[in-house]
Amino acid sequence: xxxxxxxxxxxxxxxxxxxxxxxxxxxxxxxxxxxxxxxxxxxxxxxxxxxxxxxxxxxxxxxxxxxxxxxxxxxxxxxxxxxxxxxxxxxxxxxxxxxxxxxxxxxxxxxxxx
Amino acid sequence: xxxxxxxxxxxxxxxxxxxxxxxxxxxxxxxxxxxxxxxxxxxxxxxxxxxxxxxxxxxxxxxxxxxxxxxxxxxxxxxxxxxxxxxxxxxxxxxxxxxxxxxxxxxxxxxxxxxx
Numbered sequence: 001x002x003x004x005x006x007x008x009x010x011x012x013x014x015x016x017x018x019x020x021x022x023x024x025x026x027x028x029x030x031x032x033x034x035x036x037x038x039x040x041x042x043x044x045x046x047x048x049x050x051x052x053x054x055x056x057x058x059x060x061x062x063x064x065x066x067x068x069x070x071x072x073x074x075x076x077x078x079x080x081x082x083x084x085x086x087x088x089x090x091x092x093x094x095x096x097x098x099x100x101x102x103x104x105x106x107x108x109x110x111x112x113x114x
Numbered sequence: 115x116x117x118x119x120x121x122x123x124x125x126x127x128x129x130x131x132x133x134x135x136x137x138x139x140x141x142x143x144x145x146x147x148x149x150x151x152x153x154x155x156x157x158x159x160x161x162x163x164x165x166x167x168x169x170x171x172x173x174x175x176x177x178x179x180x181x182x183x184x185x186x187x188x189x190x191x192x193x194x195x196x197x198x199x200x201x202x203x204x205x206x207x208x209x210x211x212x213x214x215x216x217x218x219x220x221x222x223x224x225x226x227x228x229x230x
Contacts, residue, residue, distance in 0.1 A: 003158075033217060042118075042205050042220030043159075056215045091159070095216065102149045102209065103218065105159040 002026060004106035006092050012112045013082055020078045021109045025094030032075050033103060034067055035091040036060065043091050049075060050097075082113045116141045116208050120221035127196045128229050134181075135191045135224045137206030145211040148182065148189045149218070154202040162204070165189065193226075201228045 005024040013019050025032050030051050035043035046065070048056045051072035061067075064082075069075040079086055089110050093103035117140045127133035139148070150162040165173045165182050173180050177197075181190045193200055203225050207218040 031216070033215075035218075040222065042120075042207075042222050043218070045217040045219070048215040048217055056217070093218075102147070102151070102161045102164055102207070104161075105151075107158040 004092055004094050004104050006090075006106035006109050008109055009107060010110045010112075012114060015084060015113055016081055018078065018080045019082060019111065020076055021090055021092075021111075023075045023077070023092030023094075023106060024073075025075070025092070026096075026104055029094035029096050029104070030072065031095045031097065031103075032069055033093040033095075034075070034077050035093065037089040037091055037108070038087075046077075046090075079111075082111075084113045087111055087113045116143075116146075116210070116219045118206050118208050118219050118221040120206055120224050122224045123222070124225045124227070126227040126229060127193070129196055129198060131196055132192060132194045133196055133226065135193075135204050135206075135226070137189045137191070137221055139187050139189065139206070139208050141187070141208065143210060147209040147211070148180075149207040149209065150178070150180070150189075150191045151205045151207060151220075152200075152202045153205065153223075159205070163191065196228050198228050198230060201226055 032049040034046040037043040049069040064080045067077045089108045091108045092106045095103040146167045148165045153159045163175045177194045203223045205223045206221040
């Protein structure tokens with residue numbers, strides 16, 4: 001399968017713990033996005049990478065959140081000292097500079113903080 | 115900042131019938147892209163149809179078509195001959211023109227139920 005892959009699919013963690021999610025984009029896509037989706041809402045933009053450079057971050061991305069994309073391939077999103085309000089679906093998407101067909105999404109990682 | 119509004123939290127349609135989902139948006143830009151995405155339960159979001167703002171012709175993809183009214187900032191999705199597999203959350207999304215992050219701004223979604 002050459003689509004966007006996210007791992008894990010589900011994560012349950014205790015409040016205060018750190019979690020890390022991984023996204024493998026479509027191989028030829030140089031743009032990678034992270035979105036957060038809470039129940040009953042549409043996805044909200046968190047951050048964007050072009051190759052390995054993180055070029056934009058939303059104000060939603062507090063200091064406890066950090067994202068990386070080493071070598072412009074896969075990306076990781078880490079949340080430190082998780083809070084119950086972090087419970088959400090975290091979506092990764094990728095696109096090509098030449099692609100005007102929107103972005104291709106992964107299946108998401110559902111985080112539950114207890 | 116751009117905003118997208120979907121005023122119908124839920125819609126239902128009988129199989130084989132036609133349904134229209136509404137979307138309005140706010141922007142000061144003259145060139146942009148609009149999308150409809152489908153998110154089936156527990157499955158990934160997939161692109162249904164897209165529209166470039168500079169094109170006056172409404173986009174069509176098989177049973178899916180849009181009614182794009184640029185002056186009114188309206189972008190509705192019409193699903194013809196509805197099928198059980200069309201049941202999903204549908205999200206309208208806005209994207210700035212080429213350049214910048216090209217991030218998507220989504221509405222809150224419309225849950226579509228298809229009744230047999």
